[in-house]
Amino acid sequence: MRNEDILALTPRSAAAPAQAKPRRTKEQSLAKVDKMRRGKHRKGEDATDIAGDEEEQDRQFVVALSRGLRVLSAFKAKDPTLGNKELAERTGIPAATISRLTHTLTKMGYLHFDARTETYDLGGSALTLGHTALARISLRRVALPLMQELAQRANANVGLGIRDRSMMLYAETCEGSGLIGLRLFPGSRISMATSAMGRAYISALGNDEREELLKELAPQYGSEWPTIRHGIDQAMREVAQQGFCLSLGDWQKEIHGVAVPLVDPVRGTVYALNLGGPAYLLSEAFMRNECGPWLREVRDKINMVFATE
Template sequence: MAKEEKERYSSSSLMRGLEILRLFRPEQPTLSLVEIANQLGVSRTTPFRLLFTLQHMGYIRQNESTKRYELTPKVLELGFSYLNTLQITEVARPYLERLRNETGGSAHIGILDETSVVYVACETARGITRFAVAVGSRLPAHATAIGKTLLAFQPKEQWQELLLISDLHSYTKDTKTMIASLLKELEAVRAQGYSISSGEFEAGVRSVAAPIFHESGELVAAISVAAPESILPLDYVTSFVLPAILEAADELSAFYGYTPVKRRG
């Protein structure tokens, strides 16, 4: 469908309503009408009508004292409706539990949404709270092992575009932010079939990830283990954690009917 035709069928009101919902984040859990209008770059009358509709539908509520808006738990229905359509969330559960129990790290399944990793299944390591992500969390793809794995197995012709539209923020001194360096790493990840990241998103945290494929060879998701470097020293990662991750990824790929041409690693 041509761009002009897509724009003709697009609903501006629906787009604005979804934009409003996406404005609410951990760093700004409540917003006033003025703040919403300013962040959308529109006059107050535009979001006022949409806020009234969203409030009527139960997705947001307004504090009567402060007049500020906040999301309601009903918003979760939108995300869970999608998660319920993903077989991977239930199929992967025993594999994540096994990885968590055997490696001592937190185990995750993630998918790529534009330039972010969205976590769709998680098993948090017992006793570790330093690096724990919840279902629905979003992290930057360029700064995480699971994100680089997801990027590496996109069509190569899309790599440059994906990195160009990414906010290549430096989270630690080890975060790679140069496109040339990232492209080189994506080549390596694609060739070897896994990614290992150390301290790129959070100092002192190491993660290991591998791709999960569909029968057609297309990427379904990625599976990872993450923990403080003291829990995942490099020699332990290479000798035990990486083989365990690759085995789980291959078994989950087999569920989708995919047979690897050769053993990775």
């Protein structure tokens, strides 16, 4: 029987005096309200929609800043402009708060307001910040021409990805000349746990960091996690044995992907290079026997450039 059950059965006069609970700070209370509004995390949601318990307990965590960044993160590459209603739905932030956040972000240049449609798009300050971040990725400068060459060779999508919480974020993409492709762009996010890119990234992490990440991912998939974890373990074995891993319909049923881990030799940042496309164009044999070795070759060429600089 739990202690709280014993107290519940104890006469009020005999119960031990209740100890006062420590009061929440204002920031912790706001984080708690946000979490309650957003509700339970569902499979496939962007991790930026989740306020973890660690945020509630962290006195250094600035909720107002977190809300502003969540508004900016709500914009996706394929989206049209968004209104306050759509932003409130995507972020779980109350509409009244959204209106103040978008007003402030517009004043700061991070959003652009279209008075005719009463909607917002990312502004110049946000774009400048994004371009600055991309410019700092020296790997992008080296990898881009090699990626484009491979995209044409395989007639597929080739991407350079980096971790964005529990997702993978495309820092760069190249498309082949085919009429049908994945149509993923810089800024696109895909699943870390089920994609070849994400699994290649996981394989390059140290043991402690990897286990911590897997603990974060597991609750998002519920009863499906054992199957997904098996796929991750299989991918790690493939990377160890052949330098690349496959995802055949695990991310999306009709999509095949292959990826290699890539570690920035200067900063030590972990990335992943992937190649993917429709399964009917990219057979398992083609991916395993041709595309995987091609990707591995691109990775080796990138490392060679850094070794000679």
